[in-house]
Amino acid sequence: MSGPRVAVITFPGSLDDRDALRAVRLMGGTPVLVWHRDRDLGGADAVILPGGFSYGDHLRAGAIARFAPVMAAVAEHAERGGPVLGICNGFQILCEAGLLPGALTRNVGLAFVCRRIHVRCETSATVFTSTIAAGEVLPVPVKHGEGRFVADPETLARIEGEGRVVFRYCSPAGHLGGEWNPNGSTNHIAGIANDRGNVVGMMPHPEHAVDPDVGPTGGQPMFESLLQAVPAGV
Template identity: 55%
Template sequence: MNVGVVVFPGSNCDRDVVWVTQGLLNQPTRMIWHEDSDLSDIDVVIVPGGFSYGDYLRCGAIARFSPVMQATIKHAEQGKLVLGICNGFQVLTEAGLLPGALVRNRDLHFVCDRVPLKVERTDLPWTNYYRTEEVITLPIAHGEGSYYADANTLKSLEENGQVLFRYCNAEGKSDQSSNPNGSLNHIAGICNRQGNVLGMMPHPERASDPSLGGVDGMRLFEGMLGAIAAIL
């Protein structure tokens, strides 16, 4: 199976992802420049973290118009997998692949930390290697990571089980003290209705190598690759 990692001017987590998919999981991985539009050989597209196009205007607002994102939209429409991490999540909302928006953190400060997350659903490729309501720990690093959507969109996300990760404390309880950025409903990651597109603010690629002190993110990549292998 082939993994594609998008590279924008300003991306800075692209090689972190490549280290996981290619270096640790031994999967063929191609770095895709933002001007490229041929994804015919790619099974899963990963839009990494960073500051695409310098985050001018809004985070992800310019990246949405790139040739690679137009191709990624078509890739998703075919039912293929797309993962957006941090800035990648912001790009996916700007591109219309996921609802809502990521806005300035509640306290208007950049947050860099390791936080607990509750896994809400485990019947999708992204989470099928976790347990329902399992509490995992992943790093975050963002200034505009507060998830926002109107009331109807939030209601739809909850009713359709599109919230996959939620900020919580070590016991799995979600409240303001365990919410690092003010995200509505404590949302850390959502998918589209079909489940093939995931956007999340935490960084699973930074919690996949044992040498970094945590591997809770590795199961996301293993589940993703396992799901692809099952249909190839």
């Protein structure tokens, strides 16, 4: 394997680290296992914080994981402009760590949702969506109990105004509406980026959607974007 090195961090309670590593390999990258107690990212070019229930989701989802030893290296990597993708619990951790604004709260209706949904890409100006046109609809699964994105009105206006909403929940045809929003998320937000577009967090799971043998492949373009961008020295 010689593709770009993509680290996947395993926290105690991570569930989707194996699928993320597998997705990196299937898409042509070199997966790098990183343990939450590690102090570096193993020389990786990009890093994925996977889904799951790190530290049992105790206190709040992601609240304990943000203090894991490896998170200092993740913050430094993000500061240098290195690509960071937080998926589901990884998104929650990035918000708790202050690397992304806002917070993920309990789903409206309290139900844990686990199903295939659709998201509409809102911007190509991130390292993970550079090959995806704005308006393109991707089929991907969600599975979470705390995925309702919230932020104070000023922060929300800034995220929207700066075009930092990366994905919104939508119909298969790309229309927005409450019936397509699985958790009551503000403005149907499924994923956001930092101001430089190198840190992205999202509740849906692109890493579960890369293998046509087991379901939709809406996750493939995100890995393609990342693997194209990394050698260019993003």
